[in-house]
Amino acid sequence: MDLLREDLGLEDGNGLALSSDQQKGLIYAIKKVLPDAEHRMCARHIFANLQKRYKQMGPLRKAFGKCARAYNEQVFKKQLEAYEELKKTGIFSDITKSASVENNISESYNAVLKKAHEKPIVGLLEDIRRHIMASNLAKIKEMENVTTSVTPKALATIKKRKKNLKWCQPMSNGRGIYEVDHGKNKYVVHVRDKTSCSCREYDVSGIPCCHIMCALFPECKETKLPESVFLDWFSLWKWKLCYSSLMFPVNGIELWETHSDVVVMPPPDRIMPGRPKNNDRVRDPSEAASQPSQPSQNSQKAIVTCSNCLQTGHNIRTCPQELVPKPPKPVPLFPSFHAKSVLTCSNCLQTGHNKRKCKLEPVPKPSSNQPRGRPWKK
Numbered sequence: 001m002d003l004l005r006e007d008l009g010l011e012d013g014n015g016l017a018l019s020s021d022q023q024k025g026l027i028y029a030i031k032k033v034l035p036d037a038e039h040r041m042c043a044r045h046i047f048a049n050l051q052k053r054y055k056q057m058g059p060l061r062k063a064f065g066k067c068a069r070a071y072n073e074q075v076f077k078k079q080l081e082a083y084e085e086l087k088k089t090g091i092f093s094d095i096t097k098s099a100s101v102e103n104n105i106s107e108s109y110n111a112v113l114k115k116a117h118e119k120p121i122v123g124l125l126e127d128i129r130r131h132i133m134a135s136n137l138a139k140i141k142e143m144e145n146v147t148t149s150v151t152p153k154a155l156a157t158i159k160k161r162k163k164n165l166k167w168c169q170p171m172s173n174g175r176g177i178y179e180v181d182h183g184k185n186k187y188v189v190h191v192r193d194k195t196s197c198s199c200r201e202y203d204v205s206g207i208p209c210c211h212i213m214c215a216l217f218p219e220c221k222e223t224k225l226p227e228s229v230f231l232d233w234f235s236l237w238k239w240k241l242c243y244s245s246l247m248f249p250v251n252g253i254e255l256w257e258t259h260s261d262v263v264v265m266p267p268p269d270r271i272m273p274g275r276p277k278n279n280d281r282v283r284d285p286s287e288a289a290s291q292p293s294q295p296s297q298n299s300q301k302a303i304v305t306c307s308n309c310l311q312t313g314h315n316i317r318t319c320p321q322e323l324v325p326k327p328p329k330p331v332p333l334f335p336s337f338h339a340k341s342v343l344t345c346s347n348c349l350q351t352g353h354n355k356r357k358c359k360l361e362p363v364p365k366p367s368s369n370q371p372r373g374r375p376w377k378k
Contacts, residue, residue, distance in 0.1 A: 010037075016038070122253075212229060
């Protein structure tokens with residue numbers, strides 16, 4: 001953490017939000033190295049911990065998701081009535097302007113480097129560097145095609161929030177303060193001197209909510225669009241500033257400088273007991289339960305079908321139903337040639353056995369003066 005703070009120039013972490021999963025060692029490290037940073041916990045890992053402690057957490061998954069995405073304390077406490085243990089999710093601050101409740105950024109990055117994890121440290125770092133170069137190139141080309149002053153993802157978010165405008169009804173006091181009715185709820189919106197909403201969705205995410213957009217139209221008509229209320233974090237020049245530092249190409253390993261004073265050797269091979277394991281991510285039991293029971297297209301796991309009840313998931317040995325007698329096999333319409341063949345003993349000329357299993361004494365064959373084989377032609 002000290003090296004990360006020094007390389008990125010984070011100082012005390014003011015205005016910084018860090019998200020981690022079940023890493024208890026990072027709690028003390030972040031509090032000591034970056035005391036002013038906001039440390040968030042991944043909502044999916046918190047739910048996985050609750051499932052380990054309480055087995056009946058399936059019906060409360062929706063309540064947990066609403067608690068994790070609550071923008072104000074009142075909605076958060078209302079969902080807490082379903083379960084008191086959900087208090088551990090916490091309330092996000094309005095400084096970092098990020099509404100992310102999971103750690104999917106690092107999880108997706110680990111999925112990209114799945115094959116690179118098998119390589120040594122130098123090969124791993126080279127794959128990471130080349131992946132960052134390719135990713136930055138794709139982002140730079142995408143930024144060149146953007147004609148608006150706001151990032152495309154922010155515009156997609158506001159387009160999704162505009163669908164709730166049909167449920168909002170504004171009421172003004174004449175001084176730029178509105179009372180917006182949204183279904184059964186009411187929110188206070190300021191649009192003149194400052195822009196804010198009591199739902200805290202704009203304060204946490206930095207993107208105007210449907211209540212602010214509903215109050216902007218009667219107040220400013222077409223002179224002030226929702227795109228002008230975005231914070232600078234979602235502007236195009238901030239987006240370009242993130243990718244202003246370029247990754248430069250590097251020569252191949254045969255052109256690198258060598259140092260004879262220090263020689264790094266690979267560690268000795270150590271054969272671990274048991275079957276060799278691959279580098280796949282170990283899935284949590286709660287994650288496997290949320291997925292459908294049917295295997296995916298890429299899965300090669302066979303489906304077990306019971307020959308007794310013809311249902312999947314078990315075999316005839318573990319079938320809970322009574323054993324059904326099998327019907328007799330039907331007579332084939334086209335029997336094979338060997339189905340009617342009858343064995344005949346060459347010793348006693350009786351059917352049902354051969355000469356090896358014959359119980360009678362062997363009968364000598366009559367002698368013939370003819371030579372063996374085919375007759376000679378004169």
